Amino acid sequence: MNITQPSRMLIRNIRLLRVVQISRAVPAIIRFHQNINLVSTTRNLCTVFSKSPDYSSEAQQLDLSTFEPICTQTLESLTEYFDEIVESDSKLSNADVNYSDGVLTVKLGDGFGTYVINRQTPNRQIWLSSPTSGPKRYDWINGDWIYKHDGISLHALLQQELEKIMSVPVDFMSLKKM
Numbered sequence: 001m002n003i004t005q006p007s008r009m010l011i012r013n014i015r016l017l018r019v020v021q022i023s024r025a026v027p028a029i030i031r032f033h034q035n036i037n038l039v040s041t042t043r044n045l046c047t048v049f050s051k052s053p054d055y056s057s058e059a060q061q062l063d064l065s066t067f068e069p070i071c072t073q074t075l076e077s078l079t080e081y082f083d084e085i086v087e088s089d090s091k092l093s094n095a096d097v098n099y100s101d102g103v104l105t106v107k108l109g110d111g112f113g114t115y116v117i118n119r120q121t122p123n124r125q126i127w128l129s130s131p132t133s134g135p136k137r138y139d140w141i142n143g144d145w146i147y148k149h150d151g152i153s154l155h156a157l158l159q160q161e162l163e164k165i166m167s168v169p170v171d172f173m174s175l176k177k178m
Helices: 004-030 038-049 064-088 154-165 172-176
Strands: 096-100 103-107 114-120 125-130 134-141 144-147
Touching: 064 096, 064 103, 064 114, 064 125, 064 154, 064 172, 125 154, 134 154, 144 154, 154 172
Parallel strands: none
Antiparallel strands: 096 103, 103 114, 114 125, 125 134, 134 144
């Protein structure tokens, strides 16, 4: 038995475990629907739930002359918007927004954490470090910065997370109309 055989067995067992967990939930989901083939439905749902979105064909490998202005415009618009909402929210009196050398740092203060959004020129990506959801790497896909593992855009994630923190309304989605 070579060294790769145990790893293959481990991967196979993990996949089987995921399928078993999902297939246990499927009967409860479809119990009230008559005339459904349980076996094929279970198989189809297992396939759907076990795969993450595939954006490899949609990701555009931007050349530097295209990446730089798009990235700069995104980071500058985020900086301006963070400045506006931080100043208008009395709950964030200790907050600080700083943009320098392609790195946007938004310190929201005690209990809220710090967001860091920066360009990654070699990868043609924007990276986000969120105190709520952790690190993410965004690719330019179909005119938006998308995290390939969940399909959520940078602006949508910021909208979801910051509307829970802010006492003023936020609209990060309006920034996408550059």
